[in-house]
Amino acid sequence: MGTYVREHTCNMIYELISAEGDRLGGARAIISTMAKPREPDLPTNGEIADRLELLGDLLEIEGDAVRHRVLAYRRGAVRVRSASQSVAEMALAGRAVDLPDIGATLQAKIVELATTGDIAALARLRERVPEGLATVARIDGIGPRRARALWSERGVRDLDDLRAVAAEGRLKDVSGFGPRSAERVVAQLESGAGPPERTRMSLGRATEIAEALAADLASVPGVSRVEVAGSVRRGLPDIGDIDLVAAAADAALVGPALAEHPMTRAALAQGPASAAVETHAGIRVELKAGPPESFGNLLQHATGSAAHNIRLREIAVRRGMSMSELGIQMPDGTLHRSPTEEDVYGTLDLPWIPPELREDTGEIAVAAAGALPTLVTEEDLRGELHMHTDWSDGRATLDQMVAAAGRLGLEYVAVSDHSKSLAMAGGLDEERVRRQWERIDELNARGEGPQILRACEVDILADGVLDFEDDFLAEFDWVTASLHSGLSQGSERITARLLAAIESPHVDAIGHPTGRMLGRRTGSRFDVERVLDRAAATGTCLEINSQPRRLDLPDHLARQAIAAGVMLVIGSDAHSPAELAFRRFGVTVARRAGARAADIANTRPFAELVALRSAQAAG
DNA sequence: GCCGTTTTCGGCCCGACTGTTTTCAGTCG
Numbered sequence: 066m067g068t069y070v071r072e073h074t075c076n077m078i079y080e081l082i083s084a085e086g087d088r089l090g091g092a093r094a095i096i097s098t099m100a101k102p103r104e105p106d107l108p109t110n111g112e113i114a115d116r117l118e119l120l121g122d123l124l125e126i127e128g129d130a131v132r133h134r135v136l137a138y139r140r141g142a143v144r145v146r147s148a149s150q151s152v153a154e155m156a157l158a159g160r161a162v163d164l165p166d167i168g169a170t171l172q173a174k175i176v177e178l179a180t181t182g183d184i185a186a187l188a189r190l191r192e193r194v195p196e197g198l199a200t201v202a203r204i205d206g207i208g209p210r211r212a213r214a215l216w217s218e219r220g221v222r223d224l225d226d227l228r229a230v231a232a233e234g235r236l237k238d239v240s241g242f243g244p245r246s247a248e249r250v251v252a253q254l255e256s257g258a259g260p261p262e263r264t265r266m267s268l269g270r271a272t273e274i275a276e277a278l279a280a281d282l283a284s285v286p287g288v289s290r291v292e293v294a295g296s297v298r299r300g301l302p303d304i305g306d307i308d309l310v311a312a313a314a315d316a317a318l319v320g321p322a323l324a325e326h327p328m329t330r331a332a333l334a335q336g337p338a339s340a341a342v343e344t345h346a347g348i349r350v351e352l353k354a355g356p357p358e359s360f361g362n363l364l365q366h367a368t369g370s371a372a373h374n375i376r377l378r379e380i381a382v383r384r385g386m387s388m389s390e391l392g393i394q395m396p397d398g399t400l401h402r403s404p405t406e407e408d409v410y411g412t413l414d415l416p417w418i419p420p421e422l423r424e425d426t427g428e429i430a431v432a433a434a435g436a437l438p439t440l441v442t443e444e445d446l447r448g449e450l451h452m453h454t455d456w457s458d459g460r461a462t463l464d465q466m467v468a469a470a471g472r473l474g475l476e477y478v479a480v481s482d483h484s485k486s487l488a489m490a491g492g493l494d495e496e497r498v499r500r501q502w503e504r505i506d507e508l509n510a511r512g513e514g515p516q517i518l519r520a521c522e523v524d525i526l527a528d529g530v531l532d533f534e535d536d537f538l539a540e541f542d543w544v545t546a547s548l549h550s551g552l553s554q555g556s557e558r559i560t561a562r563l564l565a566a567i568e569s570p571h572v573d574a575i576g577h578p579t580g581r582m583l584g585r586r587t588g589s590r591f592d593v594e595r596v597l598d599r600a601a602a603t604g605t606c607l608e609i610n611s612q613p614r615r616l617d618l619p620d621h622l623a624r625q626a627i628a629a630g631v632m633l634v635i636g637s638d639a640h641s642p643a644e645l646a647f648r649r650f651g652v653t654v655a656r657r658a659g660a661r662a663a664d665i666a667n668t669r670p671f672a673e674l675v676a677l678r679s680a681q682a683a684g
Numbered sequence: 685g686c687c688g689t690t691t692t693c694g695g696c697c698c699g700a701c702t703g704t705t706t707t708c709a710g711t712c713g
C-alpha cells in the first residue's frame with residue numbers, strides 16, 4: 066500500500082513534469098550527454114547561448130528591433146544555457162521547440178549554427194553594428210542605449226575605443242552621461258577593465274554571512290523580522306549575492322543599519338525601501354524592507370527565482386491581477402497584501418511552494434495539481450553515516466565526535482575513517498581499525514548516547530579494487546566506498562570502478578559519487594544510467610555529501626537517482642564536531658531534488674537500516 | 685520572437701534606485 070502510494074505520486078509528478086515540456090528533464094539529458102561522448106563538432110549549449118545573447122544585444126544596440134524580439138533572444142539564451150541536454154542535438158532532431166521559449170525561428174538558427182558554424186542573421190548584424198559594443202554595453206552603468214550613444218557620438222566600437230575616449234575626458238558630454246556616470250565608467254576601466262567578475266562563494270559561507278546580518282538587523286529598533294531570501298534561501302550551491310528582507314514599521318530605518326554594519330565595506334545604493342552594500346568578504350548584499358502586512362509579498366518576491374516569479378505574475382495577469390512585492394492588485398483594483406507567503410500563493414489558488422523548488426522547472430504545474438511532495442527536513446535525519454575522527458584526518462577525537470552527534474539528538478552514528486591507501490589522510494590499516502573497534506565497543510557498552518557503528522570510508526582504488534578484503538569488510542556495520550584518486554580517468558574506467566563497488570555485497574553506500582569540488586574541479590564523468598540502474602538493483606545507497614565545497618550528488622543527479630529508485634543517504638563528512646551542522650546543506654540539496662524522508666536511508670531507525678542491509682546481502 | 689484554461693493575433697512581469705533629458709529614461713534585480 067505504502068509503496069503503491071509512493072510510486073503513484075512519483076509517476077504523477079513525472080507525468081506533469083513531462084507535460085510541462087521537459088523542464089525537469091535533467092534525467093534523460095544527463096544520460097545522453099554522459100553515457101556517450103557528445104558529437105565533438107556540435108556547438109555546446111554555452112556557445113549557442115552566447116550567440117543568441119549576442120544577437121539580442123546587437124539588435125538592442127542597433128535600436129530598430131521591437132523590444133520583445135530582443136527579450137525573446139535573451140530568454141532563449143537563458144533557456145539553452147540551463148538545458149541539461151545538448152540543444153544542438155535536439156534542434157537537429159527538431160525537438161528544440163519542445164523547450165519553453167524556443168520557437169521555430171530560434172530552432173532554425175541553432176540548426177544553422179550547428180551545421181554551418183555561424184548564423185547568417187548574426188553575420189549581417191555584425192556588419193551593421195560593431196560586435197565590441199556588446200562588451201561595452203555590459204559595463205556597469207552603460208547598457209545598450211548609452212553604448213549606442215557612445216558609438217554614434219564618439220565612434221566607439223569596442224572597449225579600447227572607450228578607454229581612449231575616457232582618457233581624453235570626452236565621456237561626460239555624451240548624451241545620457243553626466244559627470245557622475247562618466248566618473249563611474251572611468252573608475253571601472255582603470256580598475257582592470259571589462260565587466261568585473263563578481264565574487265562567488267559557497268552556500269555554506271554565504272549562509273553564515275546572511276544569517277549573521279539577518280540576526281543583527283533584526284535587533285534594530287522598529288524592525289520586527291528579518292529573513293534570508295534569494296538564492297541562499299533556495300539553496301543554490303554557489304552564491305553570487307545575498308538577499309535579505311525586513312519587516313519594519315519604518316522601512317527607511319533598516320538600510321542605514323546595514324550600511325553601518327561592521328561587515329559592510331561600501332554602500333552601493335540607498336533608498337527608502339531598499340539598500341545594497343558590498344561586504345568585506347566581497348559579496349553584494351541586497352536588503353528590501355516593507356511593512357509587516359505585506360511581508361509575505363516581499364519575502365516571496367525577493368526569494369525568486371526570477372523565472373519562477375515571472376511565471377507567477379503571468380498567472381496573475383491571466384486572472385486580471387497584478388503581482389509585485391507590495392501585494393497583489395485584485396481584479397477590482399484593491400491591493401491584497403499578504404503577511405505570509407502561504408497567503409501569496411493561496412491568492413493564486415496554489416499551495417505554498419518550498420523555496421528549494423522555485424526554479425521554474427515545472428514546480429508550479431505540480432503545485433497546481435496538488436502533487437507537491439513533502440520534502441525531507443533536517444529533523445527527519447535519525448543517524449549520521451559519514452564522519453571522521455583523529456584516527457584518520459578528522460580534527461576531533463572519536464569520543465568528541467560521538468558526543469557531538471549525541472547532542473544533536475542522533476540515534477546512531479557511523480565512525481567512518483579512511484582506509485589504509487589514503488595515507489595522506491592517515492588512513493587506517495586492519496590492525497588500527499580493530500583497535501578503534503575496541504574503543505567503539507567500550508562506548509557502546511556504556512549504553513549512553515547514540516549507537517556507534519563500526520564503519521569506514523573505504524577507498525575504491527584506481528583499478529576498481531576495494532582497499533580492504535571482503536572478509537574484513539563483512540565485519541563492518543556500515544561501509545561507504547569512495548573514489549579519492551584517479552578522478553580524471555575516462556568515463557569507462559570511472560564507471561567500472563563505481564560499478565565494482567556497487568556490486569560488492571559489503572558496500573552500503575557510495576560517498577561523494579561524482580568527486581566534484583565547487584569552483585575547483587567538475588565531477589568525474591561516468592555512465593549515470595548504468596550506475597543508477599545497478600545501485601537500484603543492489604540496494605546500494607548513493608550519498609549526498611553535505612560539505613559545502615562538495616554538495617555531491619548535485620541536485621539534478623539526486624533527482625534522477627530518486628526517479629531510478631535509488632536510495633540516498635545524507636552524510637555530513639564531518640571532520641570536526643562543528644561540521645556535523647553541514648547536514649543542513651545536504652538536506653537542502655535533497656530538497657532541491659524533490660526528496661521526501663522516505664527517499665533518504667538515514668531517516669530510518671537503525672533497525673530498519675540493518676534490515677535494508679541484510680536484504681541487500683541476501684539478494 | 686514566443687505563445688494560448690479568454691487569444692493563432694496581439695499581447696508580452698514589476699518596481700526601486702540613480703542620475704540627469706527637472707518629469708523621466710536607463711539600469712538593475
